[in-house]
Amino acid sequence: xxxxxxxxxxxxxxxxxxxxxxxxxxxxxxxxxxxxxxxxxxxxxxxxxxxxxxxxxxxxxxxxxxxxxxxxxxxxxxxxxxxxxxxxxxxxxxxxxxxxxxxxxxxxxxxxxxxxxxxxxxxxxxxxxxxxxxxxxxxxxxxxxxxxxxxxxxxxxxxxxxxxxxxxxxxxxxxxxxxxxxxxxxxxxxxxxxxxxxxxxxxxxxxxxxxxxxxxxxxxxxxxxxxxxxxxxxxxxxxxxxxxxxxxxxxxxxxxxxxxxxxxxxxxxxxxxxxxx
Numbered sequence: 088x089x090x091x092x093x094x095x096x097x098x099x100x101x102x103x104x105x106x107x108x109x110x111x112x113x114x115x116x117x118x119x120x121x122x123x124x125x126x127x128x129x130x131x132x133x134x135x136x137x138x139x140x141x142x143x144x145x146x147x148x149x150x151x152x153x154x155x156x157x158x159x160x161x162x163x164x165x166x167x168x169x170x171x172x173x174x175x176x177x178x179x180x181x182x183x184x185x186x187x188x189x190x191x192x193x194x195x196x197x198x199x200x201x202x203x204x205x206x207x208x209x210x211x212x213x214x215x216x217x218x219x220x221x222x223x224x225x226x227x228x229x230x231x232x233x234x235x236x237x238x239x240x241x242x243x244x245x246x247x248x249x250x251x252x253x254x255x256x257x258x259x260x261x262x263x264x265x266x267x268x269x270x271x272x273x274x275x276x277x278x279x280x281x282x283x284x285x286x287x288x289x290x291x292x293x294x295x296x297x298x299x300x301x302x303x304x305x306x307x308x309x310x311x312x313x314x315x316x317x318x319x320x321x322x323x324x325x326x327x328x329x330x331x332x333x334x335x336x337x338x339x340x341x342x343x344x345x346x347x348x349x350x351x352x353x354x355x356x357x358x359x360x361x362x363x364x
Contacts, residue, residue, distance in 0.1 A: 130177050185242040270285050
């Protein structure tokens with residue numbers, strides 16, 4: 088059991104779990120628009136997600152505490168390096184239009200972690216985008232939406248029609264909602280200057296906001312030109328399950344409530360979609 092827990096912790100801390108979630112959402116887009124399952128794109132998204140998330144999470148630690156890094160963090164550094172190499176290999180297999188789109192989100196990810204802002208914009212001596220008050224959750228949702236909706240659409244030469252726009256808005260809403268339990272959990276750690284949603288409106292109002300957004304998320308499916316009955320059922324199920332996790336999110340929660348279960352909701356969504364379609 089101890090070995091299993093160590094492996095699970097490494098799987099989560101190395102960003103493999105969140106990368107699987109990003110891949111799942113990308114796959115869902117391919118299924119929704121009946122696009123070819125491009126293995127090069129899926130593999131690129133996985134390695135890019137691991138590289139990007141580990142860069143954001145561990146840049147500061149690796150920069151200032153390099154000699155004192157623990158063994159597990161050193162292992163993640165080595166793993167991230169190989170993921171970066173593989174990311175560079177697979178990015179060359181994508182189309183030029185896709186590469187230009189990726190470059191834009193690569194810049195956002197870079198400045199999300201790297202200090203660059205003037206002092207009047209940043210918080211707590213960290214001059215990066217993630218420390219601008221109230222911006223974090225919306226910025227992450229924007230990047231996830233771009234990668235999981237527009238990236239597969241562009242790479243498959245699919246036109247940006249009304250259904251794609253609606254899917255992008257849905258995806259943006261969904262990412263914001265599944266981040267709310269994280270925001271609630273981090274209340275005891277976050278600086279008040281970050282102006283997170285629970286800090287601004289309280290935990291209970293944050294949960295109500297999440298429930299209302301899930302209602303919008305589901306109802307938007309009925310405005311699409313192409314609607315599959317199986318997709319409607321899956322959307323209802325994933326909305327209900329997500330609502331459960333938002334409702335029962337607390338400041339004091341189990342170590343895997345957010346980092347494994349909530350973060351795994353996109354994977355569950357994909358499995359349900361494959362099962363019912």
